[in-house]
Amino acid sequence: MDNKRIAAVAGMVRPGRLAADIGSDHAQLALYMLQNEMVPAIIVSDIHAGPFDRAYQAANASIFRDRIDVRRGDGLQILKKGEADTVIIAGMGGDTIAQILAYDLDKSRSFGRFVLQPMSRPQMVRKFLAAQGWPLLEEKIIEENGRLFIIIKTCPGEKPYHLSPLEMDIGPLILAESRQDVVKQYLYYWLGKYRSAAAGLNNARNSELRILKLEYKEKIDRLEEILNGS
Numbered sequence: 370m371d372n373k374r375i376a377a378v379a380g381m382v383r384p385g386r387l388a389a390d391i392g393s394d395h396a397q398l399a400l401y402m403l404q405n406e407m408v409p410a411i412i413v414s415d416i417h418a419g420p421f422d423r424a425y426q427a428a429n430a431s432i433f434r435d436r437i438d439v440r441r442g443d444g445l446q447i448l449k450k451g452e453a454d455t456v457i458i459a460g461m462g463g464d465t466i467a468q469i470l471a472y473d474l475d476k477s478r479s480f481g482r483f484v485l486q487p488m489s490r491p492q493m494v495r496k497f498l499a500a501q502g503w504p505l506l507e508e509k510i511i512e513e514n515g516r517l518f519i520i521i522k523t524c525p526g527e528k529p530y531h532l533s534p535l536e537m538d539i540g541p542l543i544l545a546e547s548r549q550d551v552v553k554q555y556l557y558y559w560l561g562k563y564r565s566a567a568a569g570l571n572n573a574r575n576s577e578l579r580i581l582k583l584e585y586k587e588k589i590d591r592l593e594e595i596l597n598g599s
């Protein structure tokens with residue numbers, strides 16, 4: 370099986386310490402990290418009964434059953450403050466990830482590192498991180514079976530920072546790597562999204578929509594400049 374996404378997420382976890390995988394479903398990531406001796410033990414959780422059962426069964430059927438603690442519940446509520454070093458939240462929408470982080474800020478700040486892999490709307494994750502002052506330590510694009518995935522590594526911080534609308538969507542560290550083929554693919558994907566959104570507003574009369582169209586135009590121009598190497 371092609372598991373570049375799982376391997377890349379696991380590679381951003383601080384090794385040798387207890388990790389937690391929130392929304393683990395099948396517990397594939399936990400098993401991968403234990404098989405590769407990346408963490409001594411891991412807590413996995415899921416909010417829904419079906420995925421929780423899958424994780425429980427996968428953990429129990431493995432030789433690592435004593436090192437996987439399977440819990441059921443919403444977001445970080447299944448953890449005690451500071452209980453894990455790295456918290457992984459992968460395979461969910463950006464809005465859900467941001468909501469999970471924002472639910473109990475005091476608790477969220479008690480963990481050492483976060484590896485976040487939004488499946489949609491990564492701008493919602495960056496919006497939360499920038500407002501809270503959590504730095505973007507690493508941003509990576511992974512291609513797996515023709516799909517592109519974004520992974521963000523961060524940790525609690527204190528100094529809020531500004532991101533431009535384009536940086537919010539795509540990520541400042543990704544934009545800085547525009548020569549990499551996989552990053553180019555990702556930038557073209559966003560360019561296509563902006564162009565079709567702007568085209569959908571061609572006949573906009575309302576002033577808010579016209580402003581939105583101008584915002585798309587600015588993003589398109591800046592992305593084209595980056596892709597053309599200027």
Ligand SMILES: C[S@@+](CC[C@H](N)C(=O)[O-])C[C@H]1O[C@@H](n2cnc3c(N)ncnc32)[C@H](O)[C@@H]1O
Nearest residue numbers: 391392393394415416417420442443444459460
């Ligand atoms: C698509 S799966 C991703 C599984 C795995 N993390 C991965 O990346 O392959 C998303 C999982 O997140 C779970 N989930 C969604 N919202 C959650 C929440 N607030 N707390 C815990 N789990 C949640 C869902 O039940 C589902 O099993």
